[in-house]
Amino acid sequence: MRLTGAQALIKSLEMQQVETIFGLPGGAILPVYDPLLDSSIRHILVRHEQGAGHAAEGYAHVTGRPGVAMVTSGPGATNIVTPLMDAMMDSIPLVVVSGQVATGSIGTDAFQETAITSITMGITKHNWLVTDAADIPRVVAEAFHVATTGRPGPVLIDVPKDISNATMDWYWPSADDLDLPGFHPVTEGDPALVRRAAELILGAQRPVIYAGGGILKARAAQALRALAERTGIPVVTTLMARGAFPDSHPLNLGMPGMHGNYTAVTAMQQADLLLALGSRFDDRVTGRISAFAPGAKVVHVDIDPAELGKVRRPDVAIAGDCRVVIEELLTALDQLGLDGEGVAAPSSPAAQRPDSAPWIAQVRQWQQEHPLRYRQEEGGPLKPQFVVEALRDMTPDDTIVAAGVGQHQMWASQYWRFDHPYTWVNSGGAGTMGFAVPAAIGAKVGRPGSMVWAIDGDGCFQMTAQELVTATAERIPVKIAILNNAYLGMVRQWQELFYEERYSEVYLSPDLPDYVKWAEAMGCVGMRVETPEDVAPAIDKANAIDDRPVVIDFRTDAFEKVYPMVPAGASNDDIIEGPAEGEGGR
Amino acid sequence: MSASTTSRHHILSVLVENKAGVLARVASLFSRRGYNIFSLAVAPTDDERFSRITIVVDVESAPLEQIVQQLDKLVNVVSISELAPERAIERELLLATVEAGPEQRVEVAALAGIFHGTVIDVASDRVTVAVTGTPDALDGVEDLLSPFGIVELQRTGRVALPKLGSRRRLQPVADRAG
Structure with missing residues (x-):
């Protein structure tokens, strides 16, 4: 079947089960908008390309599926740079298709030409400039694979206008046809390290689970809950992990960080073990890093090996998918004698576990003494x-x-x-x-x-x-x-x-x-x-x-x-809870 | 390369896909993460799908492990091997044009000869020499040539292979293809 590059592009997006594209057409992407009229894909016409990018991110956040946006060359493409950067920072799977001037015009400062692959090199997981219409199905398949595999993130496919207009023989690549010799994310944790992590869990007196956005990316909320309930370890959920563990669960201490709950911040500071799951020791969480959780051993689990030791050197570093590794941890805990109900088998290693009651009591006391607070005065300004x-x-x-x-x-x-x-x-x-x-x-x-x-x-x-x-x-x-x-x-x-x-x-x-x-x-x-x-x-x-x-x-x-607030650059020990009672907002 | 940099440099041999823009991706990574490069050399390999980038990195600007892991995240990077300087044979090529009239010409040629270099071009008042050697040796050549008056000088950046007889060959530190 002979298709134009534009038809092949739309068909490839259909093959990826894309239902919705957020976009805005223009000169260089015009050929691709024509077959879109005949496609089952819904196109949502935004009023600014930045809106297309953030809408695609919102779609990806709630569905877990890649958001797709389509823009034209030049300013159309640069207008979506901010969403790409945003998606890179928060590991959101995003596939952006941009139009490009015809290959013969590249490098001549043609109308609406910009080298968007250069501009977005550092803020995408990867990007492609398509130079042959026959590559389109393979590149689209590679782009979706890269965006959604391992640590998710944004990718960009730049398609010159003459490539969209050229014809090619349609095919759909199999997994073996993808040309990605350097892309093999690790998902399973090293068993010896997982066992070491389980031993640290059983030996800890003041453990805290530091859950990050990686829990949500890995669809690991259920697994996290099983781990918390079996071990009785309290959980903090970072800004990116809100909802990864229910706020109404008694083990949830809330959000840590610069504006985190007193209890979440302080429990991390006092912990003897931090179980960092899909979190990345962001400066907004740690405060001054040299003063962060000074007495804690760290088990760090992340699908991105570059996160392990980037900010804080872990005692046990496990590269792997959070859901898979948590499940491996549960198995290791089983083998060490801690059963599904959190009960330790007699004379198993788990039976030697320190009593967690004093730690939980301490946490409860902080919660009681340091709740979030504000006051809505009757007749006063709306808070x-x-x-x-x-x-x-x-x-x-x-x-x-x-x-x-x-x-x-x-x-x-x-x-x-x-x-x-x-x-x-x-x-x-x-x-x-x-x-x-x-x-x-x-x-x-x-x-x-x-x-x-x-x-x-x-x-x-x-x-x-x-x-x-x-x-x-x-x-x-x-x-x-x-x-x-x-x-x-x-x-x-x-x-x-x-x-x-x-x-x-x-x-x-x-x-x-x-x-x-x-x-x-x-x-x-x-x-x-x-x-x-x-x-x-x-x-x-x-x-x-x-x-x-x-x-x-x-x-x-x-x-x-x-x-509360931890001033920038201060230690998390110096958390300010707000004006004293009666002092008012000022 | 002076002796003080030797202790803090590490050699990474990075196998990359031979595709447009790959060097830019590697260079852009080093620049945006604030990693320092002492030298960088790119060469084709016996497999036309791949190229090899030899990078001498400053491990004081960032831990080596972090540099390797960030490099490995680049989709076009296939594998990374590390070469500890004490286990490596390193070579670099120096080309220099110096001012040398008929009287100095022999002197320059002799000097190049001491370092197993050669005169590769001659004009009435200048000669161009080529010298291959360790980075340290080439620093010495540069010092010795400068009294003649260096007109132009270029160095390639080093390439490296493991010493024979050293027990370990290139040490893979990140290999996604495996």
């Missing part, structure tokens, strides 16, 4: 945490929450109760403002049966809000809660605390733009909430709307800050 709690309590418990980056993101992570995996969609490593709206759209496309709320900041919302036009046009009923404090709030918080309240370029105004009118102009329902009493009725109304997007402009207290 952002109050809005998040109201949303949490008034939505189904498998609601998907997307966030941008900043104070609102931290409050969402702190105050939501994540009891299901793949319900939290956020930009962790990259910290990409403007992520929430397009990511929520992608999430809703991936999981149309779930309610999707974006909790966004006013600064973030202004960066990508135009994608709500996409949402209205494509009938994707997402709901957006803007925590509008009229500031770039997190920057304001740092200027207040560390720059002697010298506020430099952080004021945005609560009224400019008028978010309700803006929402309405984009075909959404717009509402404004200024008092605590009006919060619940507005959420009720929003929850009842299922035929278009909803935007609620919550006018929140600009003085409220995110606590």
